[in-house]
Amino acid sequence: MSKHVYLRAYMAGITVPSAVMVLALTMFCVVRLGFQYPLPIERALVFPMALVPNLWGLWNMLYVVVRRRRQVPIGLFGALVPLIIAPIGLAVLRALALDIPRFVLAAFPVGLAVIVGGYYLIWKYAVGFFNRLLEIA
Amino acid sequence: MNESDERVQELVRRAIGPMADPELKRDLWPRMRARLETPPVRVPWWDWALAGAVVLCLIVFPAAIPAVLYQL
Numbered sequence: 001m002s003k004h005v006y007l008r009a010y011m012a013g014i015t016v017p018s019a020v021m022v023l024a025l026t027m028f029c030v031v032r033l034g035f036q037y038p039l040p041i042e043r044a045l046v047f048p049m050a051l052v053p054n055l056w057g058l059w060n061m062l063y064v065v066v067r068r069r070r071q072v073p074i075g076l077f078g079a080l081v082p083l084i085i086a087p088i089g090l091a092v093l094r095a096l097a098l099d100i101p102r103f104v105l106a107a108f109p110v111g112l113a114v115i116v117g118g119y120y121l122i123w124k125y126a127v128g129f130f131n132r133l134l135e136i137a
Numbered sequence: 138m139n140e141s142d143e144r145v146q147e148l149v150r151r152a153i154g155p156m157a158d159p160e161l162k163r164d165l166w167p168r169m170r171a172r173l174e175t176p177p178v179r180v181p182w183w184d185w186a187l188a189g190a191v192v193l194c195l196i197v198f199p200a201a202i203p204a205v206l207y208q209l
Contacts, residue, residue, distance in 0.1 A: 024206045027206065044207070047207065048206070048207055089207055101203075103200040104200055104201075104203050104204055106200065107198045107200035107201040107204065108201075108204060110194055110198045111198075111200075111201035111204030111205055112204075113194065114191050114194045114195060114198075114201055114205055115204070115205055117187050117190060117191045118191050118205065120187065121184060121187060121188055121191070124184070125178070125180075129178075
């Protein structure tokens with residue numbers, strides 16, 4: 001199975017965020033529509049819905065390219081993604097003039113650490129599993 | 138098997154036609170054996186510790202959950 005390696009890498013990369021997106025959308029419906037939370041979350045949804053899964057797919061394609069030249073642990077490679085995604089996410093929020101609640105801003109450093117740690121684990125085990133399944137690893 | 142069954146078989150055979158190349162192009166057993174011999178994934182203790190720390194952080198700082206969901 002040596003054909004379309006980059007396409008398979010892209011598909012392996014987008015699987016996890018696409019699955020999590022359903023969960024996030026459910027939470028959005030509960031919070032916004034169920035509890036009538038007065039924050040226009042739907043304006044910011046374009047980022048996790050459209051950009052994040054594509055970034056994961058592209059990052060996994062990049063991983064395939066990088067791994068041909070040197071051995072890089074997939075967990076550490078995936079842990080770098082938030083360092084790219086977080087500034088883009090903040091820029092999207094600013095561009096959409098969406099006010100971030102203060103309690104979320106206050107928890108941002110902790111959130112970033114959690115995201116980096118979580119990404120390390122998700123990339124190491126989940127994306128690594130899909131890469132092995134699609135015979136990329 | 139009566140005459141009608143044979144007729145149906147003949148019609149099906151004629152409609153589908155013979156398979157062009159019924160043989161496999163390669164031996165699949167070595168790949169199957171390699172997959173069977175692959176050791177199961179072992180999670181080292183530091184990954185368990187990291188997962189625990191992530192969960193603990195989310196419990197202690199629930200305000201970080203929206204930021205985490207936003208990045209996924």
